[in-house]
Amino acid sequence: MSQKILVSEVGPRDGLQSIKAVMPLEAKKAWIRAEAEAGVREIEVGSFVPASLLPQMADTAELVAFAREIKGLNVVALVPNAKGAARAVEAGVHGMSIPFSMSETHSIRNVRKDHLAMLAEIAASAQIAREASVHFAVGLATAFGCTIEGAVSEDAVVRLAVAAAEAGAMEFSLSDTTGYADPAQVTRLVRKVRAAVGADKLTTLHLHNTRGLGLANALAGLNEGITTIDSSLGGLGGCPYAPGASGNLVTEDLVLMLNAMGCDTGIDLERLLEVRKILSAALSGEPLYGFTPEAGLMLDYPERIAR
């Protein structure tokens, strides 16, 4: 397989929102610029939530304006509701996504909205997106299980995805917010949701590595035709409202796997590894994760990617 795979960097949003420190705007810009220069083609630069709730995200509009100037970069942001969607469109995003938690308990705790209220926000956000010709995705959060409710029914995920499609979602991602997914579940759920909403509408997985299964889950998704995988440089991040759900997929390890497998990510891993220095300098004391940065590349890495 020399298939094109899009690695979507979510560190500036999912990573930074879950740590206490606020990264200075200039450091965020340097991070985004450096990742784009390493070949990353999509970055979720922040979220349009009230700055009073997440001060780490207060400069998202400025980051969108900055990132839009980088040629070839798809600039996306998270929006919690229609109000956020309007701000995102005004800031000039290429795309936005709204998290829709499959666990209603998690939804209420996270954004104080039940499923019906969220579907109304999705419909309103979708209309804003359509009018502005902006891409609009719905992230099916806690799709693989919830740290509060436990199991999340696969039939419920399918039903809610269909409802969101009817409300105007252009695309979906399956999101393992809690690090509960296993590879067999990824295979099943990707198939079921694709059968319900159309294969072209489910292209993305958002995985966490909470129990070490992140890359195996990504592989299960690739085997089903998934073409976009979210990850976070240095494995920064998690969900502040889902206790114990820490640790995004590590971009460095994901890119190693994909590049070594012969997938076309367009990312220069050696340059990407250098970007960690920006994080270390700007977030002193914050732990960074990843096996590849510790072990280094295989001696024959250049031969592998030239295959």
Added chain:
Amino acid sequence: MSQKILVSEVGPRDGLQSIKAVMPLEAKKAWIRAEAEAGVREIEVGSFVPASLLPQMADTAELVAFAREIKGLNVVALVPNAKGAARAVEAGVHGMSIPFSMSETHSIRNVRKDHLAMLAEIAASAQIAREASVHFAVGLATAFGCTIEGAVSEDAVVRLAVAAAEAGAMEFSLSDTTGYADPAQVTRLVRKVRAAVGADKLTTLHLHNTRGLGLANALAGLNEGITTIDSSLGGLGGCPYAPGASGNLVTEDLVLMLNAMGCDTGIDLERLLEVRKILSAALSGEPLYGFTPEAGLMLDYPERIAR
């Protein structure tokens, strides 16, 4: 899939041989007994190398005698050569395996024997095994790449596997001694070696998690019909002669993945997690690895494994 998968615990051999501390015999016995009680059905209890080279393995014969008394446990050991094979048979192993490094440079550094000399040891060991009706496997070490030579040709692996089969190998494992494997390579190499020696003769993968790809590689193997996967409790171990090649697959994370996927490992993960305490107590200061022990099981784990 509710397919039977054998998790073969190699910690008492691969784990202990790579650390400086020598675990007392009684702690090793407690470890082996506790893992068997948690449902582990095969344990590599040690290796028959000269005690002067690896003092950690000096009590392997006593451990074999001890482990043989545990009902339902398959007791295996590593042997470096025919002399070791004779000692293993004398001690009463059910099975033994000899590492055969696909990288000739690694073979010479590791056991001071080139490929021809190793094939002679394999032939002599196979004869000893046949006469004693003991299972005899050849581990195709550094099959996915070498930290000294770099790339290892897949054609060479196939050729050497065929030569080892002709010398009397009853079965093979593909061993990622160096943590170089990627999932696409696992798929390719399993297919090629199986095509050359017969699918029934390649059932085992020995993987390291050096670059975080261990479980993804295991999944790739499962998808090809691999039914035995080696791992080490707490991720202890690595290869002392392959610099930078640290970190076996973590048994706890592997069992979580397999059990959650609905594979039948026969292992009670909650009991297995308790066994770590024996390692912590006996190897104070030695780091233990694993994501699952940190994060704990998913809330719905009991429902997942009952599926």
